Amino acid sequence: MQPQVTGESVGNSRVGRLRQWLQGRRVGAFLITNLINIKYLTGFSGSSGYVLATGTSAGTSGCYFFTDFRYKEQSASEISSCDIVITKHDPIKFIIKFIEDKKIKKLAIEDTLCLRSYKMLSKRFALEALTDAVENIRMDKDEDELRHIKTAIQRAQTALLDIKPRIRVGVTERAIASMLENGLKAQGVEKLPFEIIVASGKYSSMPHARPTDKALEKGDLLIIDWGGESGGYFSDMTRTFLIGGGNDLGRKKEIYDIVLKANVRARESIKAGQSASDVDRAARAVIKDAGFAQYFGHSTGHGVGVEVHEKPYIAAVNKRQKIAENMVFTIEPGIYIPELGGVRIEDMVCVNGQAAQTITNLSRNLEIL
Template identity: 40%
Template sequence: MSLGEIKKKLEEDGVDGFLVTNEINIRYITNFKGSDSALLITPGSDYLFTDSRYIEQAHQDNPEIKIVERKISLTNSICGKIKQLKIKKLLVESLYISVDQFNEIKQRINNICMLTVKGIVENYRKQKTKDELEKIQKAIGIAEKAYTNVQSKIKYGITEKDIADILEYELRKQGAEKSSFDIICAVGKHASKPHARPSTTMIQRGDTVLIDWGARFQDYNSDLTRLKTMDRISPKFRRIYQIVLDAQYLAIGSIRPGVIAKKIDAVARGYIEKKGFGKYFGHGLGHGVGLEVHEAPFINRKSNEILKEGMVFTVEPGIYIPQWGGVRIEDLVLVTSTGCEVLSKLPKKLSDIDE
């Protein structure tokens, strides 16, 4: 996405400026990675407000954007520029501007019309460019290589935290900037909690190990979930695992441009419900992944999002039974012109994970 597209929209809507305060959106538009900053886009020039910590970096990252070094508060600097440019109609990101910032601008600028909007930049971020896809694919490859290398180190007697720590190290060793999020490692009954935190619980015979992890590469993320069995698994686990896997296959098979997101969710959810485990699948089927681990599009039972070519999101059905455990299988998919491509390649059939 280019600044030109946003500027064109401002002109079409008769707006004097758009104040971007979400750090991720600023990074997406400008590649600037500093904090406590703001971007003011106008039909003419564009202004990045930051402080002395980031001035040199800002000039290097954004040679075409005017850099404003704030020596007073961020909001004061923004107000000064708004007055100078005589902006009367200003868009602000409703989800990312504080009440204090909003009120201060309103109070300091006479007769300014502030319009709260959401999703302007996020709508561009939904469909990935070739460059973004390459980075996401690299992040997936790093995550998969790290997981594969850690498999032999998952043994009886080590803890959930041990596994998470080893995997975190391996991710960085393979080229990740860091883990995309706090790694989830859940042994046995702990897997009934979708976002279980790694504990000192040790792996014992008969346990299954659920691992949810991802790598960050050049600011872009991956997100995967796999299970590992440590011994002969029960018929109940086999049955539930196969239900979740089949639900995922069915959902992936229904993905194509033009389909409403909630229908993809309904395919997986309906199958799990049909098998008698509907009440144990509480979360949405998936979420977009890019500069953030959880971003649009969201694939859940309420989402009216229309799938478009270039969207990347997870497909992660699950069944979580208190005091028993849980199963989740998660892959990243790309919507193509005719359907979808599964970007993650780690084996996931029962025969692949059964020790």
């Protein structure tokens, strides 16, 4: 089963917002080709489709969904916000004719449009490539979306708590990943947002390590980065554990405490209206002041929704991105020291009023397993 974006909020309100946004621009229509954006706008979960949104025109939906015969029935059951048009042969040729019949001269496209389609469209229309038009709308989560994201979090957290008693010396990273994956499926997760990261000992210093056949050893730092899903929406979180009984635990506890402080400081610093780069700086300053700046080489967080990595990106370079109400994103500082190991603590927040509410709630105290 393909996960679906469900609920009444899909469709009219999202397409409506997009068309409203289009009104302020001097284009006749906007052709959306990114399937994730199409799924977000319409609820369509198939693998072939196009959306054409026109400015307001009284008495019509003003929005057309194109697909082929294979998805005729599916699109009819999933989509209520657009008029459905079944294409024949080459869908782009069909859509060109459709747009020409509407006397539209200037067409907006997504800047991710493939070159073949671009070449065909550019012969017939004046094109304007838009960057992140739908992605920007996606940042503003509604209640329905937030409910799914919270369910995705709950499924992920429950799955981890269920397997935690089985994490001990001698168990391999791969076995932990596989237990966790089974647990997520048992919780109702239909699609994993990404391959689970289980990284122990020296492998934990690689932020995106893949699980190996390495067995847990005494004194290992253990990073588990995993996510859940509900209704096509994802969650993403990371916890780091320490396997008891080893030497040199003091240094590992020290970096854990610094990362935890950075995580807390960043979450507490979040205010609507500030720049994403300010949130990044709040986390980075803690790690820098402790003397570990060179060991925190990735950005502080990212948005999560119908994609596990989406806008807003919480990064030092992202000064122009303002934090706004209803954004959902991660806070995930880390310190990674080759040979010693790594620590990352990742939570998700929702901007609510002036501050941020943390929506992941597994304990962040260092647990020695």
